[in-house]
Amino acid sequence: MTAKTTSGLRGGIGTSAQRPDGIPKVMGNFAYASDLWSEDMLWGSTLRSPYAYARLVSIDVGPAVAMAGVRAVLTQDDVQGKRTFGQEEQDQPVFCDGFAQYWGEPVAVVAADDEETARRAAAAIVVEWEPLAPLTDPQQAVDNGSTFREMKIRRGDVDSTGSVVVEGVYETATQDQAPLGTEAGFAIPDGEGGLDLYVTSQWIHVDHRQIVACLDMPDDLVRCHPAGIGGAFGSREDISLHIHVAMLALATGRPVKMVYDRTESFAGHVKRHPSHMVYRHEADPDGNLVKVTARLLLDGGAYAHTSRAVLANATFFTVGPYRCDNVVVDAAVARTNNPPAGAMRGFGAVQTCFASESQMDLLAAELGMDPLELRRKNALLAGDPMSTSGQIIEGSLPTLEVIDAIEAIPLPDALADSDDPRLLPGGTGLTTPSSSVVRGVGYAVGLKNLAFSEGFDDFAEARVVMTPAGVEVHTAAMEVGQGLVTVCQQITRTVLGTEKVAVVWDDTSQIGSAGSTSASRQTQMTGGAVHAAAVGLRDQILADHGGDELRDDGVYRDGARIATIEDVCAAGPVDHHVRFRHPETFPPDENGQGDVHAGFVVAAHRAVVDVDPELGLVRVVRIDTSQDVGTALNPQAITGQLEGGIMQGMGLAIMEELVIDEGIILNPTFTDYLIPTFLDAPAVETRIIEAGDHWGPFGAKGIGESPTISSTPAVIAAIRAATGRPLTRVPVRPEDIVGI
Amino acid sequence: MNVTITVNGEERVVDVAGAESLLTVLRNDLDLPGTKDACEQGECGSCTVVFDEEAICSCLVMAADADGAEVTTVEGLGSEDELHPFQEAMLAEGGVQCGFCTPGVIVAGSHLLAANPQPSEIEIREALSGNICRCTGYGAILRAFETVTKEDA
Numbered sequence: 001m002t003a004k005t006t007s008g009l010r011g012g013i014g015t016s017a018q019r020p021d022g023i024p025k026v027m028g029n030f031a032y033a034s035d036l037w038s039e040d041m042l043w044g045s046t047l048r049s050p051y052a053y054a055r056l057v058s059i060d061v062g063p064a065v066a067m068a069g070v071r072a073v074l075t076q077d078d079v080q081g082k083r084t085f086g087q088e089e090q091d092q093p094v095f096c097d098g099f100a101q102y103w104g105e106p107v108a109v110v111a112a113d114d115e116e117t118a119r120r121a122a123a124a125i126v127v128e129w130e131p132l133a134p135l136t137d138p139q140q141a142v143d144n145g146s147t148f149r150e151m152k153i154r155r156g157d158v159d160s161t162g163s164v165v166v167e168g169v170y171e172t173a174t175q176d177q178a179p180l181g182t183e184a185g186f187a188i189p190d191g192e193g194g195l196d197l198y199v200t201s202q203w204i205h206v207d208h209r210q211i212v213a214c215l216d217m218p219d220d221l222v223r224c225h226p227a228g229i230g231g232a233f234g235s236r237e238d239i240s241l242h243i244h245v246a247m248l249a250l251a252t253g254r255p256v257k258m259v260y261d262r263t264e265s266f267a268g269h270v271k272r273h274p275s276h277m278v279y280r281h282e283a284d285p286d287g288n289l290v291k292v293t294a295r296l297l298l299d300g301g302a303y304a305h306t307s308r309a310v311l312a313n314a315t316f317f318t319v320g321p322y323r324c325d326n327v328v329v330d331a332a333v334a335r336t337n338n339p340p341a342g343a344m345r346g347f348g349a350v351q352t353c354f355a356s357e358s359q360m361d362l363l364a365a366e367l368g369m370d371p372l373e374l375r376r377k378n379a380l381l382a383g384d385p386m387s388t389s390g391q392i393i394e395g396s397l398p399t400l401e402v403i404d405a406i407e408a409i410p411l412p413d414a415l416a417d418s419d420d421p422r423l424l425p426g427g428t429g430l431t432t433p434s435s436s437v438v439r440g441v442g443y444a445v446g447l448k449n450l451a452f453s454e455g456f457d458d459f460a461e462a463r464v465v466m467t468p469a470g471v472e473v474h475t476a477a478m479e480v481g482q483g484l485v486t487v488c489q490q491i492t493r494t495v496l497g498t499e500k501v502a503v504v505w506d507d508t509s510q511i512g513s514a515g516s517t518s519a520s521r522q523t524q525m526t527g528g529a530v531h532a533a534a535v536g537l538r539d540q541i542l543a544d545h546g547g548d549e550l551r552d553d554g555v556y557r558d559g560a561r562i563a564t565i566e567d568v569c570a571a572g573p574v575d576h577h578v579r580f581r582h583p584e585t586f587p588p589d590e591n592g593q594g595d596v597h598a599g600f601v602v603a604a605h606r607a608v609v610d611v612d613p614e615l616g617l618v619r620v621v622r623i624d625t626s627q628d629v630g631t632a633l634n635p636q637a638i639t640g641q642l643e644g645g646i647m648q649g650m651g652l653a654i655m656e657e658l659v660i661d662e663g664i665i666l667n668p669t670f671t672d673y674l675i676p677t678f679l680d681a682p683a684v685e686t687r688i689i690e691a692g693d694h695w696g697p698f699g700a701k702g703i704g705e706s707p708t709i710s711s712t713p714a715v716i717a718a719i720r721a722a723t724g725r726p727l728t729r730v731p732v733r734p735e736d737i738v739g740i
Numbered sequence: 741m742n743v744t745i746t747v748n749g750e751e752r753v754v755d756v757a758g759a760e761s762l763l764t765v766l767r768n769d770l771d772l773p774g775t776k777d778a779c780e781q782g783e784c785g786s787c788t789v790v791f792d793e794e795a796i797c798s799c800l801v802m803a804a805d806a807d808g809a810e811v812t813t814v815e816g817l818g819s820e821d822e823l824h825p826f827q828e829a830m831l832a833e834g835g836v837q838c839g840f841c842t843p844g845v846i847v848a849g850s851h852l853l854a855a856n857p858q859p860s861e862i863e864i865r866e867a868l869s870g871n872i873c874r875c876t877g878y879g880a881i882l883r884a885f886e887t888v889t890k891e892d893a
Contacts, residue, residue: 025839026827028774028814181839211892230840241861481838636834670783
């Protein structure tokens with residue numbers, strides 16, 4: 001599996017093959033879920049709770065039902081099957097069930113002839129609420145025993161001490177994935193009691209399981225189809241409007257379309273968990289880590305979603321990519337009335353990376369050591385035990401290589417002496433003269449697990465089919481923009497020796513699960529399934545025809561063609577279907593010990609910032625990165641992931657925060673939730689480190705999340721270097737820099 | 741009320757109720773879903789069209805105010821056989837990931853290049869600062885501009 005197979009074939013692995021959906025996307029005719037349409041369709045709209053916590057006293061749908069053009073109004077009373085859903089724990093009612101547990105929780109849905117009527121009808125529903133005091137303090141929730149999960153790590157000698165000690169308290173705010181495409185779904189009744197559902201998702205099979213349970217329908221009557229998706233970043237890991245739009249279609253017998261507007265989207269999907277982290281690092285005078293002690297508190301909001309797994313990641317990556325034999329962690333994810341939290345790129349590792357990298361810089365300063373030297377000295381390498389779980393690192397872990405590579409990228413000139421305001425902190429606000437600007441440089445290194453952990457039965461199915469017209473790859477993996485579609489083609493081309501490869505998106509009735517497009521897993525998991533299926537197909541064809549090589553025009557033996565592709569397919573298309581699994585993982589024991597992870601990936605970032613310390617303004621000049629990729633299957637796609645992920649990491653560092661007051665999001669719009677623009681985007685230089693790995697196709701690792709993990713602490717380290725401020729909370733606000 | 745808009749060179753008459761945006765009319769009445777709806781506040785640029793020679797957010801224009809206007813959407817730029825050079829460059833440089841911002845970026849970018857075939861990097865950044873991309877981090881889009889401006893040089 002780890003052999004490097006690079007051929008001269010166009011569009012095989014190792015090339016920057018172009019994505020097959022690129023032309024429709026630049027022409028504007030790629031069909032996103034929100035573009036689906038039929039002449040007889042209805043529009044759906046949702047009524048949401050205006051309170052973070054309230055008792056639903058009564059609901060009168062009469063005024064909505066009475067409106068012309070309204071075809072259905074549904075509430076929790078109309079749920080035919082299981083009344084709750086959820087990926088890990090089915091704890092969220094389909095609609096408010098007696099209580100609203102968070103601001104924006106769905107109360108009712110309406111289907112009407114047009115979008116405007118649907119919205120007006122939803123607003124016409126009369127609800128009597130009894131507002132209650134929301135539980136919004138996660139510590140209070142933990143004290144009350146209101147948690148989704150509590151975990152601990154006890155490794156080594158918990159009484160050991162080091163003579164050099166640094167302590168810190170760190171916080172990360174609530175970040176939103178803010179994919180450009182909002183939630184959208186299109187449900188079409190088939191006229192025979194069944195339903196086809198096209199919906200924005202990261203994992204249609206896990207959606208399907210929850211949808212059929214709530215609809216109380218047999219599996220085969222509901223078919224979930226991959227739909228065109230405008231980004232995800234974790235926001236589509238959980239159910240949003242899926243069940244609602246399906247219920248409306250079944251109730252009306254007509255196709256129903258639902259599309260969230262931006263404010264609904266902010267209310268309607270899970271966020272990155274806000275966190276509060278208390279850290280203590282102890283080292284010997286030479287800088288060897290002796291002990292790390294941490295308390296982690298994440299706020300999971302009102303419903304479970306993936307909070308259990310997010311907490312596990314935060315916990316296992318408490319120490320980052322460093323060796324430490326004595327580790328004590330107590331961690332909890334609270335259940336509150338804040339907006340539900342769940343998956344976002346980096347998935348728990350982002351929060352603890354910010355804290356632990358801040359600690360490493362503090363420790364370096366305390367020791368009088370160069371921060372990178374301290375990191376090299378303690379670098380976690382292949383063959384070492386994970387400092388938290390004790391798991392021996394299998395496969396590659398080029399921690400030293402990424403540190404060396406990031407340091408070797410040349411730094412820019414000291415300060416641009418330009419007075420162009422577009423290049424100064426604050427931009428064209430003309431607030432900062434160049435003479436006020438101070439430059440800072442900061443580094444960070446981040447570690448992440450690959451694919452699902454803790455004994456989860458993680459698999460991906462793929463089917464590769466040889467036809468006279470070319471090869472088809474069948475999968476239900478969700479392409480959310482990252483380029484999985486291209487990687488599937490590239491792997492198949494390289495294995496089967498043909499350029500003519502098309503990816504066919506199957507629905508849930510046609511193929512088994514590909515697992516989630518999350519956890520940096522699809523290049524390895526669906527890529528691994530496609531690789532295994534293509535290899536199986538090739539070997540089967542060669543065996544059937546007695547050949548030793550498969551090319552795009554047939555089977556060869558000793559360089560001579562002995563069968564054409566038409567011969568191979570004489571009895572019909574030939575296919576090979578695979579269910580691929582990564583190396584087995586296991587649940588941790590009560591001390592958090594065990595082989596909980598399938599693999600690891602490491603990356604480093606260096607940020608250069610210009611700061612106006614008097615006004616607290618920051619311009620990020622550049623963020624460079626060195627990234628462990630195992631094997632580079634598509635260098636251009638890797639660069640795209642690295643640059644895009646860095647921007648989200650920078651967003652968390654200095655811009656992106658959902659401001660939440662008593663459970664209510666105060667800035668659920670693109671006017672008030674700030675996302676980095678072209679003018680905010682720093683220059684980025686990338687270094688790709690290829691050290692192979694033990695199970696991905698051709699030795700590839702997933703790299704979707706790494707760029708968002710250590711980019712945030714690198715930016716903060718740079719601002720600290722420029723200002724001397726402690727900056728223990730992200731995003732950093734101007735007042736944190738000014739010190740008021 | 742009937743509104744007459746010349747869209748991608750073709751005169752179209754739409755019966756609008758009054759309050760809908762040009763974006764809504766393009767997507768829902770004129771069968772032009774290439775123009776995307778992502779924020780409806782003029783912040784993200786996904787709905788960028790050229791309106792009487794200006795690149796604007798179509799979510800901020802009342803459809804009724806488009807009466808008599810000339811509008812170019814992404815569907816009016818290039819064809820599968822002959823893509824606009826900026827469309828080609830976006831593909832070649834990996835400027836497209838999820839693609840939801842892409843129509844707006846293509847319209848804003850080609851509009852900039854028509855007015856200024858050799859924009860500097862900072863001019864590009866400023867001209868497209870209203871087009872948010874959540875996937876690429878903008879690097880690949882800037883490289884797409886670079887290839888187009890080099891070709892023209």
